[in-house]
Amino acid sequence: MTTTASGAAAPRPVKLSCHNLWKVFGNNAAQFLASHGGKATAADLERAHLVGAVRNASIEVHEGETFIIMGLSGSGKSTLVRCLSRLIEPTAGALALDGQDLLKATPDELIEIRRHKMGMVFQNFALLPHLSVLENVAFPLLVQGVERKAREERAMQMIELVSLKGRELRFPAELSGGQQQRVGIARSLAVEPEIWFLDEPFSALDPLIRREMQAELIRLQSVLKKTIIFITHDFDEAIRLADRIAIMKDGEIIQIGKPEDVVSNPATDYVAKFTSDVNxxxxxxxxxxxxxxxxxxxxxxxxxxxxxxxxxxxxxxxxxxxxxxxxxxxxxxxxxxxxxxxxxxxxxxxxxxx
Missing domain, CATH: 3.90.1280.20 (CBS domain Like)
Structure with missing residues (x-):
């Protein structure tokens, strides 16, 4: 990390940001938001028979940061992350990656950005059952058109990184749940993404395996120093992994801060209740x-x-x-x-x- 002239740590540059981002489901949602100056209330949306899945969200994720978005089911956290990668089109607001306006990117430009700059891991491992571990990990590179020798060399590097060496010729059905998730992580890392989206990647795992995978993520991050946006509803998981946490409720971000700040100084009664059982x-x-x-x-x-x-x-x-x-x-x-x-x-x- 660089330092300022005074010797203090310089802030890391912003990697991904959104400002006043909305995702509203329903007819004529964009026109409705425009007519309300981008400040529609929950009551306004309800009267118009619209659903505000993400409402007026603003975040800045810094380079090399593990930024966790959390909330209960239906809070909007998964929808927000899909908006950040434009897997879902935002209804309104601003979105930028390295200063580039993602909302102005063409479909072809988005494909290239996702192929080369973004890695994604979801709760569903989504491994291809007819392909070996090596072939699964190498698959994104095949899509990129990387020649076979180079993509298999890169895939083997990632397989070793997630401690699966010796299992590269096995098929997904021959692996445990934790091992399958490691394959998903290795596959997402094969393209050397600049920003890594993880949507509740460990929630389907048994508690012991889940804790092992959390430790594995911490280890990987200490080596790779990726910019990570991680979704969870588990506060214990969040405090173990996060540099900063954003808590969502009903589509809104209601507090952003370091885990210690969120626990010590909850912004609302909801946050206080949400963190009440934390150790x-x-x-x-x-x-x-x-x-x-x-x-x-x-x-x-x-x-x-x-x-x-x-x-x-x-x-x-x-x-x-x-x-x-x-x-x-x-x-x-x-x-x-x-x-x-x-x-x-x-x-x-x-x-x-x-």
Whole structure:
């Protein structure tokens, strides 16, 4: 990551953005929105017998970021992602990839963008049953017209990347669910996409396999550093994977932020309820609950500001003494008390007032 003249981390460039994006289903939806100045309410839509699947959505996803869109079934998250890739045509708004207006792209241009810049993984693995693992992974390259030797070499690289080496000649029916999903991931990566869309890719998997696949995604992202837009309805999955989270309800984005910010400062009662069962010790960090440093803070045991509470909770509760909180450079910037940690463990808020 580049830095500014002051030494602070420079913001990463925006990879994909949408502003005031709408997807309304029904007759004359575009004309209806235009007549309301792009500000139709849910009641307006209902009276017109229209369905606002995505309503006035605005996001900016930065290069190399894992951006998670979440909400309950029917919240609009899958429709939004399909609008972002123009698999579904937005009714109104602005949409750009690397500054290019995607809404002005021709069908042929969109095909090329999807073939070369976008990778997609869905809940349904959609593997071709009559093709081997190698042939499935190489299939997008075949569509691109890549010659056989080159596409098979690339496919083998991806098969090794997702830890399926030795299974490249097997057929989908001979693989477990987790292995099939790895094939889907390898296939989507074969074209070296710049942006990676994953629509609830692990939700059909058993809990143990699902957690393994989450760990695999974290590992892959540490190597590949892709721009990822990931859909889920599982907040535990979101906090494990996300750099930032967008929460949707009834087609609207109601809060965007880092997992810790969303849990600590819910924008609405809905978000508070949505996050109420989250293991806060897994989300909140030492920096999020620290107090100003006392005169003796430098003598305390130290933890990084970014350290999650669950990582040091047993030690600080046993010690009965505060821990110093240090920044990335090792400077003490605060202290966290056992009581503050206990309050978080007990679900009594951030614990910062202890």
């Amino acid at each position: 806060r010790a897994r989300v909140l960090s030492a920096g999020g609950i620290m107090l100003p440093p006392s005169s003796g803070a430098h003598a305390y045991r130290r933890v990084k500001a970014s350290a999650k509470i669950e990582s040091f909770a047993p030690d600080i509760v046993d010690s009965l003494t505060p821990f110093a909180v240090e920044d990335a450079e090792g400077l003490v910037i605060g202290e966290v008390t056992p009581r503050a940690v206990i309050e978080v463990l007990a679900g009594k808020g951030r614990g910062a007032g202890a």
